[in-house]
Amino acid sequence: MKILMMSKTGRGFGIAHKLSEEGHDIQVFVQNRRCEDALLGVVGFVQGWRPVAAEWADLVIADEVGFGQYAAVLDGFGVPHIGINLIGDKLGSDPAKQIQAMRKVDIQIPETYEFDSPGEAREMLRELWGRDTIGWSIMPSGKVYTGKPFKVRDQDTLEWALEYYAADQAVIAQKLVYNSIEIGTTGWFSGELWVEPFSHNMDDRRLLNDDLGLKVDSMGSVSWAVSGKDMFVDELQKLAPILKAAQYKGPITLHSVASKKGIFAIDITAGFSYDGIEALYELLAEPLSDILIQIGLGTRSENKVRKGMYGVVARLTVLPYPHMPPDYLDKGMPILGVPSSVNSMAHCFLMDISKDGAIYRWAASSGVLMKISASDKNLSSAVKTLYKRIERITTPGVQYRTDIGSRVAEDTDELEQWEYLTPPSFLQSITSLVKSGAA
The missing domain is CATH 3.30.1490.20 (ATP-grasp fold, A domain)
Structure with a gap:
């Protein structure tokens, strides 16, 4: 399949890399010229998106909001597209519009x-x-x-x-909501209906361990598929009339904080620019491209995922991120330990990296080098595997959090006690066995 990705700053380049690994022909249009060397030698790049979308692409995706004004043009070309929607742009970037939309559909906010x-x-x-x-x-x-x-x-x-x-x-x-827990709930919308199952993700959005330091897009995430419905899913589903009226297609996440007093939505994310998507990729039981093309065509009804599993992902960044853009003098620095086998590369999402023959090099565009992922039924095992994979990557100045997922078990226990969250299906099975005296 021939896929065109439209990007502002390369936030979704990990997804472009992964679609290329699935065997598809990927071309990228990126607005920020500084990012043109990222993924050089891994995917193709184009200077203008219109002729490529009109004459070449089978599917067009935007990795972040900001391209909604071109939806009508792409419709005129007759090419399916995902994440390119004016209402999606407003929901994903304008706090006032988010609040207006949530109030309109009775989503509770602080x-x-x-x-x-x-x-x-x-x-x-x-x-x-x-x-x-x-x-x-x-x-x-x-x-x-x-x-x-x-x-x-x-x-x-x-x-x-x-x-x-x-x-x-x-x-x-x-x-601010006192004594609260933050959680994201993601659903895929086909233009008409939700595509189940939904998933939850808990992000680590600060640079340093223990949620210290600067707030960034994300430094890592844990994701799991929802078995049935829960109160967070109920809140997300309230957006359906707005999304249907806009014919929105793609993933959308409702970020909430929860306390004993209730659930309060604080933010909406549209697109592929955050780490919960890569964590969710670990749970897929089918190629991501199958999901994307069918959602783009509006024919998707269900995603195949591995339920009862945790997907975890961590960002590897390079100084001086996030304080300032990389120094061009560092461009070309070798990145050692990048997986060479197909199986190992399945858990690696290249971002600010170019490929020179067999050597991977830092492109010095964003400072977000790559993302590494893992999955397991046991969260501790998934995290242990994650950091074993990360330890293989060596380059001067590389930095990452070493506590991804550390708050998930305690936080989900509390959310379940408040009856906001339904335990994953494998936990439900264990609970049933314990209650029956069989374990």
Whole structure:
């Protein structure tokens, strides 16, 4: 199959690599020219996407939001596409639109306020900061973004964060949920219906162990298929009318925080740009390309996955990530230990790497070198295998978290006690045996 990937900054290059490994002809159009050397020698690159989509491609996918304006053009070419949708762009990138959509379909969100300016936010949040307030998530909103999101847990930091924005910057403030657990729920939508099963993922989104350091896209993730339905899936499914009206096709994830007081949605992710997708890849019992083409055509009804398994993935990055872009002088640095066998490469997702003959080299475009994955019925065994594979990769400055998945067992136990989460099917079987006295 001939597949065109459209990308802004190469966030989904690991998926492009994996589709190439499945035996497909992959061409990539990337907007950021700095990323053109990543995957050089692994997949092909094109300077313009229109003629390739019109005359060559069997399928077009976007690895992240931002290409929705071209959906009508691709429809005119008669080529199926995934992740290229105007509503998907809004849901995946605009906090105000996310809140509007979630309110419209009665998805519960934390206590939330929208302000026309930082000054207006400052005045009201001073009044709202009460005994039950542990902090606020502050986000820029609207067409112009003059700053970045902050999580503040004291009034002095709140004052400082609001000074960060331009005077006319629209701002969203969302109350932090005390003693909460964060979890993502992913579903694939075919334009008309959900494609089951759903999956859950728990991401590690900070650079350092124990959730310290800068917040980044992700440093790793654990994913598992949902057996039946649970309260998180129920919340995600509420988006169906919006997705159907937009004819959205592709994966979509609802990120939530849960406490004893309830489940609260905080974010929506559309596309292939985060680590939960690679973790989910470990669970597939069929080629990813089969899923993509059938969802693109709107004919998919069910994905074949290995239930009762955990998929885990970790990002390997290279300094000075994430503080600044790589130095071009480091371009071409050899990456040792990249798997050579087909079986081993099945658990490796190349990102910021080019191939020069038999040698893999750092492309020095993003700093996200690759992702390594593993799977097992036992989470501890999956994590152990993951780090055995990572230990083989050597290059100066490589960095990764060594505690991926460490909070999953405790967090899922608590979510099950609150009756928000259904245990995986193999855990249900063990529980049944214990209750019956057979084990």
